[in-house]
Structures are given as structure tokens and as C-alpha cells.
Amino acid sequence: MRLNIRTLALAVVASLGSAATVIAAGDEPYREHYPQARIDPARGVNGDIGFSDTLPYWRNEEEVERNAKWVGDPNEQWKLNWKFMDLDRIDLHPGHLAVDEGEAMVAKFAKRNPAFFSCLAEGGAKLDGLAAAYPKHDAALGRIVTVESRIEHCAKTVLNEDIRQGTPPNNKIAVYFKSLSAGTPIRVNIGDGKVMEAYRRGEKLFYVKTGQLNFACASCHVPGSIMGHKLRGETPTTPFADAAHYPTYRTPVGALESIQERFARCLGQMRTVQIKPGDPAFVDLEVFMTVLSNGYPVSVPSAR
Amino acid sequence: MKTTSGIVAILLGPVLVLSAGAQAPADYSAYPCLSYTLPCGKIATRKPQTKTLAGALDGNAERGRQIAQARDKGNCLACHVMKGGAQPGTRGPDLSHYGNAGRSDAETYTAIHDMRTRNPETLMPPFGTNEILSDLDIRDIVAFLQASK
Numbered sequence A: 001m002r003l004n005i006r007t008l009a010l011a012v013v014a015s016l017g018s019a020a021t022v023i024a025a026g027d028e029p030y031r032e033h034y035p036q037a038r039i040d041p042a043r044g045v046n047g048d049i050g051f052s053d054t055l056p057y058w059r060n061e062e063e064v065e066r067n068a069k070w071v072g073d074p075n076e077q078w079k080l081n082w083k084f085m086d087l088d089r090i091d092l093h094p095g096h097l098a099v100d101e102g103e104a105m106v107a108k109f110a111k112r113n114p115a116f117f118s119c120l121a122e123g124g125a126k127l128d129g130l131a132a133a134y135p136k137h138d139a140a141l142g143r144i145v146t147v148e149s150r151i152e153h154c155a156k157t158v159l160n161e162d163i164r165q166g167t168p169p170n171n172k173i174a175v176y177f178k179s180l181s182a183g184t185p186i187r188v189n190i191g192d193g194k195v196m197e198a199y200r201r202g203e204k205l206f207y208v209k210t211g212q213l214n215f216a217c218a219s220c221h222v223p224g225s226i227m228g229h230k231l232r233g234e235t236p237t238t239p240f241a242d243a244a245h246y247p248t249y250r251t252p253v254g255a256l257e258s259i260q261e262r263f264a265r266c267l268g269q270m271r272t273v274q275i276k277p278g279d280p281a282f283v284d285l286e287v288f289m290t291v292l293s294n295g296y297p298v299s300v301p302s303a304r
Numbered sequence B: 001m002k003t004t005s006g007i008v009a010i011l012l013g014p015v016l017v018l019s020a021g022a023q024a025p026a027d028y029s030a031y032p033c034l035s036y037t038l039p040c041g042k043i044a045t046r047k048p049q050t051k052t053l054a055g056a057l058d059g060n061a062e063r064g065r066q067i068a069q070a071r072d073k074g075n076c077l078a079c080h081v082m083k084g085g086a087q088p089g090t091r092g093p094d095l096s097h098y099g100n101a102g103r104s105d106a107e108t109y110t111a112i113h114d115m116r117t118r119n120p121e122t123l124m125p126p127f128g129t130n131e132i133l134s135d136l137d138i139r140d141i142v143a144f145l146q147a148s149k
Helices: A002-015 A041-048 A061-066 A083-088 A094-112 A115-120 A147-159 A168-179 A193-207 A259-269 A280-291 B002-020 B061-069 B105-113 B135-147
Strands: A136-138 A143-145 A248-250 A255-257
Touching: A061 A083, A094 A115, A094 A147, A094 A168, A094 A248, A115 A147, A136 A193, A143 A147, A143 A193, A143 A280, A147 A168, A168 A255, A193 A280, A259 A280, B061 B135, B105 B135
Parallel strands: none
Antiparallel strands: A136 A143, A248 A255
């Protein structure tokens, strides 16, 4: 009976004329879904209200400071959604060094061929503020572009260099690029039909169960699931406002990690086949998750 | 506090790098994945299976404890409190006194084989159906749970 309700709900969404790609049941293999939460993409990060309801604790630095007593408390810390790590912003964590390295790389490549810079800047003279609008649909390329895929594309087409997504050089340039939007509220353009199509595909991926353990992303990151509960040593948090911090400096391994590399680690926990950074499924998930950060400031460099 | 986390990170960084590299990649291509292009993207999820316990349980409780708690086996501790297990998860019910609940071996076996037969929306992985655990593994775990009093 639950299944009927779900099908009905999807049909209603489709009849409302949303951009959701609803594939007829017969075309798809049997799959199970975690019950879908009602997230209104237009609310951006505020959609966490009525979702995990942790937003009031981490919405800005003052609130995080006020609740910093929860840091290290195994039952409460998850409610801070990792934002307490940003209180270290003034300290010299290696994410800052990566920004400098990324800047030097961009300067070096731009010296070799100035077209590299203008490719990154989409013809403009500055990168400032641009990253806050990513991922975006690039009409000329005919696809959704992330900061990381823009870097890969420009390096390949202008310099004939491979700076692949999910590699340290790409992450360093990405963290520099995004640092030039630090503090700027994220504004993924949900008015763009192509972006919304990607959002709906990403949303669908978020709820579908896969892998040997039959988990969906939602099995750990939605209220009522494992979110907020201990999973041995870890406690999964809300998916809202995560994208703002990536690429992040991962202290346990001493390296930068893009959001798609983070997805890959969660896929590992789900015991499912890995897909690579840049894969269209990861791009759709990144669109979904970044819309859930709309209105929250780009918070790079960061540490986890 | 601000400075300590940075210092801890610098001290621990390289040590943890070494331990993280040791894991061999496993092959999960028999299960559905999120890819739009790989064959696993088209694989169906295995439907719920009701498996009944055949014959006497004949399980080894000590082996059951080990399998239940090993991260690469049952990893039941991810969600359940269990006897003799450290750092338990909190999402599932406490199983540390399961033996007092008066549940039969048969219903326990069927539930661990595939909890979806009891609750279609369960978070608990279908251990038998998805071949995470063998028939023998599940028998041993049932023996361990029944001995948890």
C-alpha cells in the first residue's frame, strides 16, 4: 500500500508540471526507496526547518559559538552539522595553504596561456563571487558544470593538461576558486529548467536504495533514519548546507576532499559499486545537495 | 580549544594516512548502484525473501558474537547495543538481553535473513537475501542473541 501512495505522489508531482523525470514503472528494475521527505527547493537552506530542525543551532557563527558546549558530546555534537569546525577559520589549518597553492597554480597556468583564466572566469576578468552560482547549466557546453568540472574542462581545452576532478591539483584550484566567493550566499539557479531537472534526478538518487546493504543516502541523512543516531563511532547529520564547505581539508588523512569524493566514501559505507568524480549521477547529487545550501555562505577553506 | 584541534590534526595526520590505505576494494557489482551507465545501474534490488529455519538451530554463540560484531560481517553494532560490544549504534533496539524476550529461534532467523518480511521499510540490511551472511553465520548469531540474557 505504501508503494501505491508513493506512485501516486510522483504522479501528482508530474501532473503539476514540475521538471521531475518520472520514468514509467515498467521501464525500471525493481527498486526500493526510503520514504521521501518533503523538501521545497525554493527554501534553500531554510528547508532544514521542518526537516532536521538543527538549523537554529548552526545558522551563523554566533549560534555556533553559543552552542559550542556540544562539541565533543557524542549525543549533541551532530546538531552543529560540523559548523563548529569553522570556528577554527582564523587558525592556520592546511586548507588555507591549499588556497595559496591553488592561487599559484592558476597564476602559473594563466601566465602560460591567459585563455585559461578567462575560461575559468567565463570570459570575465575576475573569479570573485562566481563559485556561489555553481553548479550551473552551461548552455555552450550543453551540460551541468561544477567548479571542479570547469577546472578540468579549461585545463584540457586551453592547456591540454589533465587536471581531473577528484585529484589533488583540481581540488587545490577548486578551493582557491571557491575561496574567492567565501561569505557569498550560495545561489544555484533553480529558475533554470536544466538545473531543476538535475535537482530532481539527484533527489531521486538520494532516496533510492542500492548496494549490498540496501541503503539509500536518505537511510542516514533524513529525519527518522539513522540521522542523529550513533552509527558506531559516527553520527550522520542533515544534508543541508554541507556543499558550502567543499572541497574541505580532511584532517584525519591530511588531504583535500571534494564533495563528490565525500559521496564516494558514503557509497563505500553502503557497499555499492564506486562511481568516479564527474560521473553524471554525482553531478546530479551535487546539484541536489547544493540547492540545499542555497542562501548559506560559501565556507571555504574549511576542515572536517 | 581552537588551537588544540589544529595541533591534534597535524600530529595525527600522517599516522592515520598509513592505516587508511590498507583496505582492499571489494566487488559489489552484483548489487544495484547509482550509476546511469554501468550495468549495476540496471540491476534490480533483490525482493524480500521469507526463509524458514531448516532443522535444529545448532548454532555456536561465541562465533555468532564475533560475526555479529565484526565490521566486515554483521556489523550489527552499527545499530544495536549487544552483549560484549564496544561503541554501539543507537538506531535499532537494544539486543543485549534478547534472550529474555521469549522469541523463537525460527522468527529470529527469518528476521535476520531479511527484516523486510517483517517491516518493508526497515533500515536493517537483508543479511541473508543479499548474502552478507551465510545460513551458518545467521544460525550462530541467533544462538548468540538467545544466549544474551
